[in-house]
Amino acid sequence: MGHRRNALRTTAVGAVSATLVAGSALGIAPTAQAAPGPVRFVDITGDGGVTLKANVITPAGAERTARHPLIVLPTSWGLPQVEYLAQARKLADSGYVVVSYNVRGFWQSGGEIEVAGPPDWADASRVIDWALANTPSDPGHIGMGGVSYGAGISLLAAAHDPRIKAVAALSGWADLIDSIYSGRTQHVQAGALLNGAGVLTGRPSAELQQVFEDFFASNLEKEPELIAWGKKRSPASYLDRINDHGTAVMLANAWGDTIFPPNQYAGFYEKLTVPKRLQLRPGDHATAEATGLFGLPNDVWTDTARWFDHYLKGADNGVDREQPVRLKPRTSGGYETYPDWKSVAATERKIALGGSTTIRTNVNSGADGGVVFLSSLLDQIAHVPPTASIPLLPRRWAAVWQSERYATPQQVRGTARLHTTVTPTGASGTLVAYLYDVGPLGLGKLVSNAPYTFHGRTPGKPFGLDLELFSTAYDVPAGHRLALVVDTVDPLYIEHNPSGARLTFSSPANDPSYVSVPLREQ
DSSP: OHHHHHHHHHHHHHHHHHHHHHHHHHHOOOOSSOOOOOOEEEEEEOGGGOEEEEEEEOOTTOOTTSOEEEEEEEOOTTOOTTTTHHHHHHHHHTTOEEEEEOOTTBTTSOSOBOSSOHHHHHHHHHHHHHHHHHSOEEEEEEEEEEETHHHHHHHHHHHHOTTEEEEEEESOOSOHHHHHSGGGOOOHHHHHHHHHHHHHHBOBOHHHHHHHHHHHHTOGGGHHHHHHHHHHTOGGGGHHHHHHHTOEEEEEEETTOSSSOHHHHHHHHHHOOSSEEEEEESSSTTTTTGGGGGTOOOHHHHHHHHHHHHHHHOOOOSTTTSOSEEEOOTTSSSOEEESSGGGSOSEEEEEEOOSOEEEEOSSOOSOOOOOTTHHHHHHHHHSOOOEEEGGGSOTTTOEEEEOOOOSSOEEEEEOOEEEEEEEESSSSEEEEEEEEEEOTTSEEEEEEEEEEEEOSOOTTOOEEEEEEOOOEEEEEOTTOEEEEEEESOOTTSOOOOOTTOEEEEEOOTTSOOEEEEEEOOO
């Protein structure tokens, strides 16, 4: 069995590598400058003697007597070391030494998958040590960057190695638990995708295998251990170190990221006191950066190069004078800029959730968040988010509230918040809240959603619930209305409702229920 999996991994690495190398060759013909030096494939000794497979590109004609800024790029989860070849050649063409390496546990690198644990932080420092000893790298001008797994490792490495002066973290995470266990709910499709890719392309450690087993089994006895495991691997846990180091941090993500939702990045961004930038665009996990990996024009990678140019080379390119929060709405083409995340929503409009509504559990009402990767990618490319016919949703399994029709467009920006009172018939339960843009014919287009799970509640006793939906930027046309839908089953998440359970939503006079919708200044 192990031989067959190794053979499959070898075949896969050849196919993926060939595709990325072809994209590099076709997409990044140099301009007026000389082409960078050839790619060198090297072995680097990581923490504990683990071999890390890497490649190195230096500027054309680079000599050991001249020093160049260094950029280190750890690979994404499940991708080979040639992932960044197109961008590495562009960066080398503009004067950087670039070292890309396969993180431990994946492909031909040694060791086991540690999920951005301490050995991964140490590996990043060992790669920097190697580059300073074996390439014309400048020890005073070091940056790290990457997509997804590479983004998280870059932020964690910056927290533990003060030599890193700039980071570009694309489609990464700041809080691992708030990403795949938000609302105390397992994001099952995201977890299954990560687990499957890890098994196919790497060697999960015994610890990781146990973590996934407990995660999918909803083992509440292991919940404290799971949370501690995730917090240890969350850059937000080391925020003070990054601030103390003064590392310039660029964060980029997609509105529909079904693995690392944007909320946790925005919260992390607000607490940074270093030079910083936050960019959010339509799409799903890593889809905004994907074309750049093949050498095609890509504004995320263009902005990444500008970030490094300023903070590693001192280029006066204006990146430090631009408003640092840059948002691209899902429903329109241009960028909006803001001085900070708090300024994104100038005001909030509350939709009252009046009356008392009881729904049954265990059945998908027809409202759901779609399919991991595919739904948000379709929204990015064709502006077609998951939809539901709001009038036809069965009220037996879905609670529905709607606003009035809006006479003017409503520019939703930021994080919608649900506040309500819930009375369960079971001690545990799960609900999912959806915000829809509803057209004249009742067709609802998904604006945002979020899950919520509770345990240890007294059946029949009401409790207050506050839930942040996933942040977004969406324009509701004039003549449309907003609808809040709550049901209990969504393929994206694990459900914890006992068979036959019911949930009642009420709005007490002294604590009325509502959903607060953040709006851009009109």
